[in-house]
Amino acid sequence: MSASFDALVRCHRAVLYRRALRLTGNETDAADLVQDTLERAMRRLPSDLSEPDACAWLHATMRNLFFDRRRAYEHRCRTDLTEEALSSLPSPDPEEQPEWCSLPVETLRDGIEQLERPLREVMMLKFEVGLSQxxxxxRLNIPPATVGTRVFRAKKKLRILLFDKTPGRRGKLREVPETPMTSAIRPAVELT
Structure with a gap:
């Protein structure tokens, strides 16, 4: 090691450490990063650089080493989802289905019929015809995002329309108001 390199290290080690600490957020990793930066500098730092250029070279090298480590870490953390890995995951709880999965189809249709026309059209095409967004x-000549918004709003209104959301009565089916469509079906039953 040359005397000029020793002087460079003494002059910039504290600044490099503070910057490494900001990058890593961890004292141990920061010390390792500074050590690796100085090790690389000892092997590769061009000898004809002025002190400001050498300082810039050290900081750029340290930043690049940090990003290289970060990418390598993220790559190691990624796993391929194989059949074995997927089979080890817990199966979804069958009770976590939406409330209206247990409703009679007629009740859902009646609820959809009570929605405003734009929401009703989207819901009928999505759930009765089975079209994608x-x-x-x-078909309706509207943006796909508008379709998504209308489906969201329609589901929200159906939740309010079909289920009573008052505390203590969660999950109880609300009485659907009498309309020509609802008069033909049986009265709603409680889900609980």
Whole structure:
């Protein structure tokens, strides 16, 4: 090691450590990063650089080493989802289905019929015809994002329309108001 390199290290080690600490957020990792930076500098730092250029070289090298380590860490953390890995995951709880999965189809249809026309159209095309969001957008000549928004709003209104959300009565089916469509079906039953 040359005397000029020793002087460079003594002059910039504290600044490099503070910067490494900001990058890593951890004292141990910061010390390792500074050590690796100085090790690389000892092997590769061009000898004809002025002190400001050498300082810039050290900081750039340290930053690049940090990002290289970060990418390598993220790459190691990624796992391929194999059949074995997927089978070890817990299965979803069957009770976590939406409330309306247990409703009679007629009750859902009656609820959809009570929605405003734009929401009703989207819900009918999505759940009765089985079209995708893009297909519905093409058929109704509206943007796909609008279809998504209408589906969201329709589900929210159906939740309010079909289920009573008062505390202590969660999960109870609300009485659907009498309309020509609802008069033909049986009265709603409680889900609990």
């Amino acid at each position: 893009m297909e519905i957008a093409g």
